[in-house]
């Protein structure tokens with residue numbers, strides 16, 4: 001399955017991905033993205049794979065990637 005890996009050490013916490021992928025991500029109190037399901041590497045549901053790819057491509061800090069595990 002496809003999961004969204006978030007590298008918080010690279011993220012600048014401005015929240016673009018939470019706008020592009022609001023079904024999966026929400027901002028924490030500092031603006032960093034966290035998954036709505038509470039996992040550190042959330043599963044990407046198949047209907048959201050295109051949106052997840054867009055979020056990965058548009059992250060200015062290259063802090064997101066899709067992984068298969």
Ligand code: SF4
Nearest residue numbers: 011012014015017059
């Ligand atoms: S788009 Fe990238 S840099 Fe911006 S909040 Fe999301 S992970 Fe962080």
